[in-house]
Amino acid sequence: MKILWIASEAFPFAKAGGLGDVSNGLAKSLKKVGYDIRILIPKYDWINSANYNLELVSDNVPLNKENTFSVWQSFLPKSRVPIYFVESEVFEGADIYEGDEVSKFLFLSETALVIPQVIGWEPEIFHANDWHTATVPVFAKACHKYSSIMSDKRFILTIHNLAFQGPIPLFEYESRGIESSAIKRFVDEGDSARALRLGIHFSDRVTTVSPTYAREVKETKWGFGLQEDLKTKGDKFVGILNGIDFEEWDPVTDPSLVRNYSAKSLEGKKKCKSALQKELGLPVDKSVFVVGLVARITSQKGFDILIDALPEMFEEEIQLVVLGTGEPDIESKLLRASGEWEDKLAVFLKYDETRSRRIYAGSDAFLIPSRFEPCGLTQMYAMRYGSVPIAHRVGGLADTVFESERNQTGFVFENYSSEDLYSAVFRAFCTFREKRVTWTKLVTRIMTIDNSWESRIQSWKELLETLI
């Protein structure tokens, strides 16, 4: 079965968050079980063509009267998954989610229908991701130019985050040949239509990234206004839990770590902890409870309740390490706090893949206080590296982090409040301090939990089979 996966990100070429990892990891595992899956992303002008061996496939390909584009090709590292890059002026001069997002992502979505002819490979399934590429099936079904050649194709849309829906003025669709009559019933006030909403209605299957989030977005405010649209899909809307790439994320081989380690021997993890404390300018002390947090700094990720919980947290022998970039007002609150608690709080406002890995490895516990979380990958990376997750029980966190006695994988809090967050941190801290055997057992258990993509692939196979 031939599948074209279209997205705004794919690790390692372009990554802002979890979507980049999912593009890479899921494609590689589908390839391993026999699917001919290929990826399409923009050729952002900061992608280093030489480093990644990008080769030009075709240039000056016409998209419409005004625009042409070029196609480049490479492979996902350590795999035979081909990845194609669309090059055009529209992707120049901006980061992934900066600049004129409407123009660039409509451009990307439309090229997905033209590129198969350019590369001489005809996918049966087009797999779009989030609002950025949700218009792939809309171009295919509501644009005269494409509808006849696309009539036998099938379309999947995976929603990684309902908070971003891509409102686009109607004229932008019309000027690209999309029939307004076909999308009229989805137009919002102000004559715009949300790309994600159109994608939901024009796709044959819609998925999201965890079973709990799939329920939440139909039943609660986390559907951000698309609850009814998702309900109309019936069993054509499902939640499949994300996995992580066990080869890419492995403390036994990870070259970013000062010492490698495994669940059988945690000596190296101790070294990683003291190296992290040293590297971050925190007092080096193995008895201190080191908590890590790696996230985009946005209101989704729970920084408000975290900042309120800091005074209580820092009364204990706890150090907190935060790595992330994002909203300037949250960033400055974190910086201010790190000035106040120099020996307790280290804040790094950067995107730094190597440091993120050192935090997963060097921390005792890992905090994910998200307000909502479609899936979340960081709790799974933390487990793989033996850092015990402390998480708000929502979305994919509720599907991966459990505090029940028989099946514990972390510490969990129910209500979104700084009090509940703190009490979960405190429970973890007390176990770390007072019940060392229990703690070490927990660390070794979470390191052996199978959150690999391979363990999720059966659900994907079943979904793909329903499309034939």
Ligand code: ADP
């Ligand atoms: P989201 O997609 O909402 O950002 P996920 O938990 O799914 O959340 O994925 C986040 C991914 O981005 C993880 O791979 C995490 O390690 C990475 N990440 C986030 N912020 C940073 C950062 N500042 N530096 C390095 N990696 C980061």
Ligand code: GLC
């Ligand atoms: C989104 C979500 C995150 C999810 C990721 C990959 O960015 O916020 O929860 O893990 O996509 O699906």
